[in-house]
Amino acid sequence: MSDNKQKGQKGEDIACEYLINAGYEIKKRNFHFGREGEIDIIAEKDNYLVFVEVKFRTNNSYGDPLESITPKKAKTLQRAAEGYMYVNKFHDKPCRIDVIIVDFRNSESAINHIENAVY
Numbered sequence: 001m002s003d004n005k006q007k008g009q010k011g012e013d014i015a016c017e018y019l020i021n022a023g024y025e026i027k028k029r030n031f032h033f034g035r036e037g038e039i040d041i042i043a044e045k046d047n048y049l050v051f052v053e054v055k056f057r058t059n060n061s062y063g064d065p066l067e068s069i070t071p072k073k074a075k076t077l078q079r080a081a082e083g084y085m086y087v088n089k090f091h092d093k094p095c096r097i098d099v100i101i102v103d104f105r106n107s108e109s110a111i112n113h114i115e116n117a118v119y
Contacts (some may be wrong), residue, residue: 011056011102012040018100018111019043023049033083037076043099044082049095053117056100056102069099074118 016026024043033038041052055068069077077097084093097118103110 008054008056012054014056014102014111015054015100015111016041018113019052021095022113026086029081031084033080033087036083037080039077039080039084046093049085049090049093051077051084051095051097052053053077053097053099054102055099070118077118 012029016037018030019041021028022045024045026041027049029040030044031041031042033039039051040054042054043050043052047084053069070096081095081097085091085093099114101110101112101114103112
């Protein structure tokens with residue numbers, strides 16, 4: 001496994017632990033819908049299906065994590081989420097797309113959970 005994949009996996013593991021501690025139930029990880037894209041984590045809380053994009057940073061080389069959610073990336077996340085809903089026949093289930101930033105750029109780690117980050 002490449003170093004970037006290992007870091008990404010670590011970030012997703014930390015995000016899952018955070019979500020579980022916040023009362024979410026993890027439904028699926030790394031959901032792929034054809035070529036439409038991937039959802040890092042799919043969770044559920046309070047009858048909401050929550051699609052989570054995880055951004056993990058250990059340095060400033062790639063800039064601000066939120067800036068990486070471009071309009072193109074947002075569309076990819078939306079299509080993958082729609083694919084999950086279609087495959088699982090969730091026609092009327094409320095859902096949203098969140099972003100979790102796992103930030104290890106400073107001496108202390110920080111987690112920033114942004115609900116409804118992508119409309």
